[in-house]
Amino acid sequence: MIRKEADVVWRGDGKTGQGEITTQSKALSGVAYGFTSRFEQGKGTNPEELIAAAHASCFSMALAFRLAEAGFQARELKTKAVISMEKEGGGFTIKESKLTLEASIPEIAEHKFKELAAEAKANCPVSKLLNAKIILEAHLMKPTY
Numbered sequence: 356m357i358r359k360e361a362d363v364v365w366r367g368d369g370k371t372g373q374g375e376i377t378t379q380s381k382a383l384s385g386v387a388y389g390f391t392s393r394f395e396q397g398k399g400t401n402p403e404e405l406i407a408a409a410h411a412s413c414f415s416m417a418l419a420f421r422l423a424e425a426g427f428q429a430r431e432l433k434t435k436a437v438i439s440m441e442k443e444g445g446g447f448t449i450k451e452s453k454l455t456l457e458a459s460i461p462e463i464a465e466h467k468f469k470e471l472a473a474e475a476k477a478n479c480p481v482s483k484l485l486n487a488k489i490i491l492e493a494h495l496m497k498p499t500y
Contacts, residue, residue, distance in 0.1 A: 376400065403438040403449065410452050410481045411436035414491075417479035421471040422460065430459040430498070451488040459496045468495045 361383070365374040373389045383400075391397025411434040422429055437453045456472060472493040476482055482489055 376405075403440055406449070406481075406485075407436040407438045407452070410438075410479075410485065410489075411454065413479040413481035414454055414456075414475055418456075418458075418472055418475035421475050422463075425467065425471060427460050427463050427467075427471075430461065431457075431496075433457045449485075449487050451490060452482075452485055453490040454492065456491065456493040457496050458493065459498060461498055463495070465495060469493060 360379040362377045363374055366372055370390050373387060375385045376388055377384050377386070387399035388401050389397065389399060392399035393401035393403070414436070415432045415434045418432060419429060433456065435455045437455075438449055439451045439453070440447050440449050454476060458468065458472075460468060472491060476489060476491045
């Protein structure tokens with residue numbers, strides 16, 4: 356079993372309080388988050404941004420593994436994840452994660468690329484974790500030699 360951790364410290368109420376996030380690897384160490392970074396344009400990060408980063412990076416790695424198993428190697432996989440959150444009742448709900456992929460993969464057919472991307476979307480651990488609609492847009496970029 357692999358375990359990864361993050362620690363959060365929050366001080367104050369939900370609107371005016373402030374938090375700090377530190378990850379096990381220390382890639383994030385005391386990174387600020389709060390109401391303004393989540394619902395406005397304040398400095399710091401927020402849970403939805405972190406979920407987007409987690410989903411995009413997980414999907415990209417899953418696709419890299421799928422490609423290797425099929426005999427391909429990507430020159431580059433550029434994945435953007437957009438998390439959509441909507442007001443629902445007295446709170447908010449994450450409604451979807453939209454993945455947009457631009458890939459440069461030599462000698463792969465479009466149908467095989469789409470098949471492997473769909474498998475990676477369905478099987479990356481973060482996709483399995485999210486209880487939301489997950490959309491994937493995958494674009495194969497023509498190689499520039």
